[in-house]
Amino acid sequence: MTETIGDQEEREVLNLEYGVDCFELPRFKKYRFQYEKSKECVCASKDDWCEQIIADINEKMDAKRLVSHEEKDEIEKKMKKESDNLLVEVQKVLKKN
Structure with missing residues (x-):
């Protein structure tokens, strides 16, 4: 597993x-x-x-x-992806209303 x-x-x-x-x-x-x-x-x-x-x-x-550049980039990518996903969810809810 x-x-x-x-x-x-x-x-x-x-x-x-x-x-x-x-x-x-x-x-x-x-x-x-x-x-x-x-x-x-x-x-x-x-x-x-x-x-x-x-x-x-x-x-x-x-x-x-201290955070390495690699860690910073990785975190920024994850935050961007999550932000994009949340935006899509909000847009779906707004379209329903």
């Missing part, structure tokens, strides 16, 4: 249900940020979830970590 499988509990469920084994595969690149399990949250809505992400980003930006 690929991507994030989850914690030990989720892995045990997969093992019991489907008979699959899981293992840790080191990343090719270093993590940009240290993962903090204490910051996990379940949000009531997509808006709350987005606000939580923005707050986390702002906190990390306040840390004034």
Whole structure:
């Protein structure tokens, strides 16, 4: 399996249900940020979830970590794509009304 499988509990469920084994595969690149399990949250809505992400980003930006040009370009591309997708969604809603 690929991507994030989850914690030990989720892995045990997969093992019991489907008979699959899981293992840790080191990343090719270093993590940009240290993962903090204490910051996990379940949000009531997509808006709350987005606000939580923005707050986390702002906190990390306040840390004034240096960002490489590659990381900057990658982030800008992702933001542009997401912005374009949101614009399309808004246009669809406006056309319906």
